[in-house]
Structure formats: C-alpha cells, structure tokens
Amino acid sequence: MNVTRGFTGRPRVHNPGLPPGQYDAGDDWPVLSAEVTPDLTPADWTFRIDGLVAEPRSWDWDEAHTLPASAYEGDIHCVTSWSKFGVRFAGVSLDAFLDVVRPDASATHAVAYSHSGYTTNLPLADLTDGRAWIAWEYDGKPLPAEHGGPARLLVPHLYFWKSAKWIAGLRLLDHDEPGFWEQNGYHARGNPWEEQRYSGD
C-alpha cells in the first residue's frame, strides 16, 4: 500500500453499497459526455432492435410508451469514480422490448448506439432478466437532455458509460464488438464491483 503522506480523506462511514475506488457524489449528478448534447425531442426519438433477432423492429415514443411501465430505484456508478445512491428512474424494462423481437439463440452480445453516434458494447446477459431499462424519467420528471433525455439506456449494475444516453437502438451480435470508450481504452464489461475501469483491469 502506497500511503500518501498527510492524506486522511474526508470523514466517512463505511458504506457497503460503495464499490472499490468510488465516492458518494451526494446530490451532485456530474455530466460526462464527449459530444454536443443533441437537440432531440420525444417526437424525433426512435428506438430499434435488430441484428440476430427473429423480428427486427423500431418503436417511436408513443409506441414505446404502450409497453408495461417499469422503474429502477437504486444506485449508479460512474467510471470517473463518483457513485450516486437511491436514484429513481422510470421507463420500460428492456425485457419487454426483447420479448417482441425474440433474440436468436446465437445472440450473445449487443452494441447499443445513440442518436449522437455513441456506441457501447454489452453482453446480452447484462441486458436481460430485469437488469436493464429504457429510461425516460428521473425522479418523477422527464429525463434532462444532458443526462440522455428524452430516453437513455439504463444498466445500473455496470459503470454508467454503458448506459448509453440518447439511445437509438441495439444490434444483437454473436460476438463482442468494442464501442466508443472501449475502443478508447476502457474495459469491455465495466463491472464496478470488480473495478473494471480500463482495458487490462
């Protein structure tokens, strides 16, 4: 252990919900995106699932809202090392979308892509069984544009760069294919509990 002389850190209580190397951002919700926040209204927004599925399809805002509502209440963790506790998102479980398109047995991974051109890769198993959402509400209000509104992917058990803002679609693949940050040196999976920040972790 390389103790830093004179560094004690802020007074803290042990928080079992805090993954290694993370700190509690409290009420702050830092914004971290590399591109211009797109001017995207609900009327422009669409979400598509294709690739290795029986029935590729797209939903517009109203169609997506006819799917059963589903909420997430819990924590989120950003690779830049802040975590945010007890956040509330509402939208639709990704399972509801996947049920419609019926993934092939050969589908193992997905590339999520956004209306801004951002991509990120995920194992399909991280997107199913109630572990992922398309979210359009935060804390009972429409999701702000800078946080990915009108709708973002939400995969709260992975570092938050996987939760693509301004989500436009998922393409299902039979192999893993690095997305934007993953091509830029970030970890392929990004599990905060394993501290999978950068490629090689």
Next chain:
Amino acid sequence: MPTAAATAAPGSASAGPASTPPTRFAVPGRIAVSNRAAALWQTATLTEIRRETPAVSTFRFAVPCWAGHLPGQHLMLRLTAGDGYTAQRHYSLASPPDDAGHIELTLDHVEGGEVSGWFHTEARPGDEVEVRGPLSGFFAWPGDRPALLVGAGSGVVPLMSMIRHRRAAGLDVPLRLLVSARGPEELIHAAEYGAETTAVFTRRAPEGVPVGRLSAAHVAPLLAERPAGGWEAYVCGSNAFAEHASRLLVEAGQPVDRIRIERFG
C-alpha cells in the same frame, strides 16, 4: 515519444467495424491509446509546485516510466490514507508530450475538495502519489488539424498542453484559443498566451476590456477564418460552460461531429 498512435478518421461512426450501426450524428474520429499504460498504477514524485492564480497551482511530477501522451489526454490520480482508504480523480495533463519523464497537472482548489484540498494544503516536493494513464484519446490533439480551443477555468488545462505542444514542436497548423475566466487574476497560465488567444472576462476586466460571458460575437470571427479543412473544435470546462460553448459553436456553423467536449463533471 507518445505510444499513442494517431489513427483518426473523421466522422467514422458508421465506418467502424462492419456491424456497427449507422447513426444520425457522427462522432469525431478517434485516436487509439495504449491500453497497457492505462492499466498500470505508477508512482509519481512531486518535484515542484508553482502558483498560477490565488486558487490554482501547477504540480510537477517525476514519472520515470511515463509512456508519453498526446495533448488533451488525462490521467487518473489516487491518494491513499493510512487506513487503506483511497480517493481517485481524473486530471488533465497540462504539460506537452515531450517533457521526458515528467508530467504537470494544474489543479483548481475546489472548496471542501478531498483531493484538490490535499494538493493545495498538504502537498510538498518529495511527496508520492499514484497515477495511471494516459487515458482517453478522444479529446487528444496530435497536432494534425487546425484546432479551435474553447475553455473556461481549469478547463483550459488540456488546451494548454496543446498550445505548448504546438510551440515546442514548431508546428504551423492554425490554432486559436478562446479562454474564459472571472477576471485577469484568475486566468490560468496567463503569461503563456500569445496572439492565438482571446481572453473573455465574465466579472472583472482590465480598463477598456468589456465584461461579459462568451458569446456569438467571440465565436463568429474565429469560425470566419475557416482554415483549409475547417476547424476541429475542443471545448473544455464545467458542464454548464461546455453546454453553452458547444451550443454557440453549433449555432455559428461548426459541424456537430467536429466538436469534442471534455466535461470536468
């Protein structure tokens, strides 16, 4: 020499691996970064502290095995307390790539800040911290294309690395900096700016210089210069500033896929 290789391809969002879907807004070209360096924690020994402004200082470190970086990249820095508690934060590299075995960070003293607080009140030459990097080639500028830099507060730090690199390497590719600060005494790295820089003061300005925030009037003349191939824009600062500045650029006609943004949170 930086191990990071420039393989940028503009607007390559849809031209990547075969199955990457086409998208409506193209992300700017990327620069491949060495993953090996980013995975390793290294000891950085503080060798010098230089005051920049009342709240900002530059910290110079010896990092003998530093793999090199491209201007605009950042690193992750870790402090460890006696009980094993660690705090990690990202910091942009202020120094140019060719400062062999040394790197410089320029830190704003954030009120109540855990890591910047340690640096500004405790740190002294000889102290050791840990760093890993360089990280994220997206915001990097290899010196290849005309660059329009727009920064505020400590957001000027990665942009300064670009200016220093251009000078040190004797590049003549066009480069302009628009930098915003509350007043002249808060302008970081002020002594190093030359003809490429326009300073914007939001609260207090020297005699005869207008006070006000970055506006379309600052952006328009720079966009009108239109160097061959157009500008690659780099915007850095707080999220509020990044939103404001990037919107001004888009409204002034800068293509959305040629604006790179680094938000400090």
